Amino acid sequence: MTRFRTALMQLVFLGFALSALSAQADGTELEITDETFGCIRDMTPVRGFFVGNLLGDLDATLDVAHSETGGRYPAGSVVQLVPTEVMVKHPEGTSPATNDWEFFELVVSEEENRIGTRGYVEVVNRFGGNCFGCHVKAEPQWDLICESGHGCDPLPLSDLLISAIQKTDPRCDEQPVLSGEEQQALTAFMGGS
Numbered sequence: 479m480t481r482f483r484t485a486l487m488q489l490v491f492l493g494f495a496l497s498a499l500s501a502q503a504d505g506t507e508l509e510i511t512d513e514t515f516g517c518i519r520d521m522t523p524v525r526g527f528f529v530g531n532l533l534g535d536l537d538a539t540l541d542v543a544h545s546e547t548g549g550r551y552p553a554g555s556v557v558q559l560v561p562t563e564v565m566v567k568h569p570e571g572t573s574p575a576t577n578d579w580e581f582f583e584l585v586v587s588e589e590e591n592r593i594g595t596r597g598y599v600e601v602v603n604r605f606g607g608n609c610f611g612c613h614v615k616a617e618p619q620w621d622l623i624c625e626s627g628h629g630c631d632p633l634p635l636s637d638l639l640i641s642a643i644q645k646t647d648p649r650c651d652e653q654p655v656l657s658g659e660e661q662q663a664l665t666a667f668m669g670g671s
């Protein structure tokens with residue numbers, strides 16, 4: 479009997495969870511807080527960047543990320559190249575100007591992990607660059623995802639440096655050993671900034 483009741487409770491709970499999810503998929507706002515973001519390497523790697531999906535539809539996000547012809551990322555998609563900069567896809571119609579992407583600059587250190595700035599067309603990173611201003615240059619089929627060869631101006635960061643930055647996200651429990659070249663790239667970057 480107890481087991482039956484537990485199973486019933488689980489079903490009821492699942493019902494609630496599913497209706498919450500479908501409400502979000504229908505266009506209700508995504509709830510995004512400091513706790514939404516964590517160790518970059520816990521996300522799913524795609525070439526040089528990482529993706530996730532806040533609505534549980536990682537497969538739909540990966541389908542677009544791996545498509546050779548591009549496509550529109552589904553609502554809930556989270557994309558990161560470095561620990562401090564994030565793009566999150568909101569339900570269609572939230573921000574037509576940015577294809578419904580919201581840009582985030584996070585404050586990340588061993589002590590802190592919080593949202594510094596968030597928004598649509600106005601967010602500027604710590605180097606003074608406007609996120610949207612660069613990302614909008616991607617050809618339309620890439621849905622504002624720059625990578626390389628999508629039409630954006632390239633970042634002044636080498637792949638080696640990006641890899642070193644990803645490996646030293648202070649929010650991760652494990653810190654992989656850097657290669658000598660990665661260590662060098664990181665030291666030069668830290669010294670120069």
Ligand code: HEC
Pocket residue numbers: 526527557558559563564565581582583601602603604606607608609610612613622623624625626630631632633
């Ligand atoms: C100077 C132009 C520029 C600015 C400013 C900029 N980005 Fe980017 N961003 C790029 C380029 C170019 C890449 C691709 C780099 C690569 O893969 O080598 C990129 C990569 C990314 C990625 C990985 C997915 C992709 O598009 O390749 C995310 C997520 C991202 N940036 C978010 C942001 C956010 C958030 C901001 C603002 C806080 C920002 N960026 C500011 C140019 C820029």
